Amino acid sequence: MNAFSNQPSPLDITALGNRFVTFSGGQNGEWEVIRVDSVTGDSLPLSQRMSRITGVAELSKDNNEWILRGVTSNVRYAERHEKNQLVAKQAGLGRKEATLGALIPIKKSAEWWNLTQEERRQIFEAKSHHTEEGLKYLPAIARQLYHCHDLGEPFDFLTWFEYAEEHADEFEKLVDYLRKTEEWAYVDREVDIRVRRA
């Protein structure tokens, strides 16, 4: 047995650099919150503003109504021909005309995580055409996926979208499509946070 001090060991997230992201809701932030809906399971508080910070976030005391964290990582399901198309077509975040945003945190079921890689790929793409469908909306809908299944967070993924007012209907079509797929049968919790650049 060891004699332990009372210091729990924190992870050094500074080493993740700009791979790390913190979304938080409260009084501050560059995004005005339009609405917060629960799609499946518990919702999140409806805050006035939302902040999205990459790198090590020093949170405002006024922005702790909810806090979600994630990290960019390697692709899990896209194959070479798909990744090449994604890279060729996708737009970056921060476009001036992309005044609307959506943060959709998702938690998948234990059943999903117990599947093997090729079983998950089969559901994700062969049956649900997740990437194939998403590609149709590029570059209009800019998208960034953050992973948090291995970070002890309440969700497994934070999906972040930015788009112009004129593409708002297209975004609804994409979201509606995905929610009807077989993949979505494995979604245990989903919240839909819509924001507008403040």
Added chain:
Amino acid sequence: MNAFSNQPSPLDITALGNRFVTFSGGQNGEWEVIRVDSVTGDSLPLSQRMSRITGVAELSKDNNEWILRGVTSNVRYAERHEKNQLVAKQAGLGRKEATLGALIPIKKSAEWWNLTQEERRQIFEAKSHHTEEGLKYLPAIARQLYHCHDLGEPFDFLTWFEYAEEHADEFEKLVDYLRKTEEWAYVDREVDIRVRRA
């Protein structure tokens, strides 16, 4: 712009429960360190003892010569027939007769992480037979993989092995085999820490 306090936001690793592991080297710990070798890149300090704690670790002040953290996660490459064989054949950690241990932290190259899933699987199994070869050594060599690529840690994986004295030669064969595979061409840093139950 937000007015931030000086509080960086720590991840709540308590939510990971026993998925979280902390290995640390120093004066304490249930494992006596036999040797520490650099296989590729920088080594780690040769400490007297090593501790392996699952769950939230409250580290001894005497055990901070080096600290490595990781998390158990879903399988990345094993397909159904392989996962079933692994589950059927593998032994758990903590067997009384398994008095020898090896902690082999590995960091893979940016080139590896830029590959797509099927390209990594192709190298991992079709070319390197990683799982197929490892299966031959079950249940003699108990193995647990911890992920840390997305945690901001200095390594991407912590591979932990426990085995009995009588299987020490077999373990060397397994390690020698893996280091000659095509997969290992993508290993940027590897340290080999050998321990004995104290």
